[in-house]
Structure formats: structure tokens, C-alpha cells
Amino acid sequence: MYLIAASILSSDFARLGEEVVDVVASGADWIHFDAMDNHYVPNLTIGPVVCRAIRPLIRATIDVHLMARPVDRLIGDFAEAGANLVSFHPEASEHVDRSLSLIRESGCQAGLVFNPATPLCHLDHVMDKLDLILLMGVNPGFGGQKFIPSTLAKLKEARARVQAHERETGQRIRLEIDGGVKVDNIAAIARAGADTFVAGSAIYGAGREADPHRYDSVIAALRAALSEE
Ligand code: DX5
Ligand code: ZN
Numbered sequence: 001m002y003l004i005a006a007s008i009l010s011s012d013f014a015r016l017g018e019e020v021v022d023v024v025a026s027g028a029d030w031i032h033f034d035a036m037d038n039h040y041v042p043n044l045t046i047g048p049v050v051c052r053a054i055r056p057l058i059r060a061t062i063d064v065h066l067m068a069r070p071v072d073r074l075i076g077d078f079a080e081a082g083a084n085l086v087s088f089h090p091e092a093s094e095h096v097d098r099s100l101s102l103i104r105e106s107g108c109q110a111g112l113v114f115n116p117a118t119p120l121c122h123l124d125h126v127m128d129k130l131d132l133i134l135l136m137g138v139n140p141g142f143g144g145q146k147f148i149p150s151t152l153a154k155l156k157e158a159r160a161r162v163q164a165h166e167r168e169t170g171q172r173i174r175l176e177i178d179g180g181v182k183v184d185n186i187a188a189i190a191r192a193g194a195d196t197f198v199a200g201s202a203i204y205g206a207g208r209e210a211d212p213h214r215y216d217s218v219i220a221a222l223r224a225a226l227s228e229e
Contacts, residue, residue, distance in 0.1 A: 002190065002226050004219060005030035005063050005176070007200030008054075009045065010143040018213070020054045023203060026215035027223070030061040032178070032198045033083070037068035040092050041141040048077040055082030063198075065113065065178065067140050068092065071099045079106035087111030087134050090122040100129040111176070115140060116148050120157055127165045130173050132196070133158055137189075138179030143200040147180025152192040159193025183221045190229050197222070 006028035011019035020031055033051060038044040051062060061084040068074060071093040078086055086103045090112060093099040103110035111132035114120065116139060123133065135155055138145035155177065162173045176196035177189050186197055199222060206218040 001195055002223070003029040003174075003196045004222055005032040005061075005196060005198045006203050006215070006219075007032040007034060007143060007178070007198050008204075009034045010200035010204040012204075012212075016050070017054060017057055019204070021057050022213045023215050023219075024058045024060045027219040028060065028203070028215070030063045030085075030196075031058065032200070033062055033064045035064060035066050035068050035074070035078075036141065040069050040089070041067040043067075043141045048074070048081040051078055051081035051083055061085060063087070063111075063176075065134065065198075066092070070094070072102055075099065075102045075108075076106055079103075079108050083108055085109040085111060085132060087113045087132060089113045089115065089140070090118065091115075096122065097126060097129065100126055104129070111174075113140075113178075114154070114158075116151065120154065120161065123158075123161060127161070127173070128169065128171065132174040132176055133162065134176040134178055134198075135194075136179050137177055137181065140179070144205070145180055147182070147185055147189075151177070152188065155189065155192035155194055162193075181222075183218070183225055186222055187225045187228055190226055197226075 006023040036043045036045040063085045064083040066088040071088045109131035113134040137147045137151045177194040178198035181199045
């Protein structure tokens, strides 16, 4: 039930292909792909051409986190590049309902992302269009930031909404957390309601110090902390 999504933002981009293959071989369930545009967030990263390049290397889900505007123009490009899941921030889209529909029409699963200060009321009229809700544990833009503790209460509220919706409709929605997830806080984050955990610096930072090709021990440590739940 718990899934770990390795954020390649903290990987060694000079060896991106190996980094992706190694982290999946070490037990990561998903590859988390942070697309930043230097407008919506103050950083510039990777786009559909890089997604297309890593797609043939792995079978794992590619979880695209769009931090870029305009949202709609990028959806088809990422779908064609082999993304499985595309999430965006409501502030970055002119028409949230339309963007969510576009994602599913393009054959991907759809997610909505909440910054620390973005209220969950954006969920009110779109639950049926969601496969995933992603709560940020940090302000988006950079890896390696510290988890903002008030996110735990927000996760509880999001979990309650997901449960109520599931009871009413039978529809399952994943609840993902992104930013500041480490071995020492992942259990508390799971207790608050998350079932999918993005980890960037926790995985790629730890692995690189030991063996440049293996991330087994840190991923095992994350899972061990989760299993204490
Ligand atoms: C931040 C990104 C995250 C980032 C997480 O804007 O969306 O996915 O890579 O990095 P860590 O796990 O280091 O906080
Ligand atoms: Zn992300």
C-alpha cells in the first residue's frame, strides 16, 4: 500500500540514466520527475525530452510534478514522452477542471498539488477527476529543504476527504507527500495519512556517500520506518 517515489532532482544529472535504473533496482516504486520553469518556481530543471530519454530504461511509473506554466501545453508533451502520472498546482492553471480532463484524455493519471499555503478547498469540485493528491511539505523549487510540520495536520484533513469520497463513490485516490521526507519523519507522515512518499535528497544524498550504484539501504530504512506503522 505504501509507495516510495525517488525524486531525480537530487540525482547526479551527469549520470541520469544510471541513477534512474539504480534507484529502481534498489527498490524505489516510482520515479518522481520535477519539471520547473523559472516562472512558477525560481528554478529551471527538466522537461519532456528528458522524460522521453529515461522512459525506455525502466518500467516503473514516471510521476511528473509540473511546476511550470502554462500547464495545458505541457500535458500532451509529457504523455507522449511516456509519463504515467501528471500533477500540477491549481495556481498554475487557468482552468483546473480542464487541465485535469486533459491529463486523463491524454492517457495519464491526474494529480493536483498543494503548496504549504494553498487551501484544500481547491479539491471541492474536482475529486472525481483525481487519481492523486500531492501535498508539498516544503515550498516548491528545490530539493533538500526541511519539512514544514503544519503539513501533518493538512495531511489528516486531506486523508479525511479522500476517505469520505471513497466511501461515497468507491473511487481510490492516492495521497502523496513531497519535500523534506526522511527516515526519521516518514512514520509520522504516514500516520498523518500519506500513502505515497517522494524522497529526493534522502535517497540520492545517502546513496552517493556509500556506493554510487546502490540505494538499497536507505530505501530499506524508509520501508522499515513505514512498517513500524
Ligand atoms: C521540490 C520538489 C521535490 C524535491 C524533494 O520542489 O518538488 O520533489 O525533489 O526533495 P527532498 O526530498 O530533498 O525534499
Ligand atoms: Zn516534486
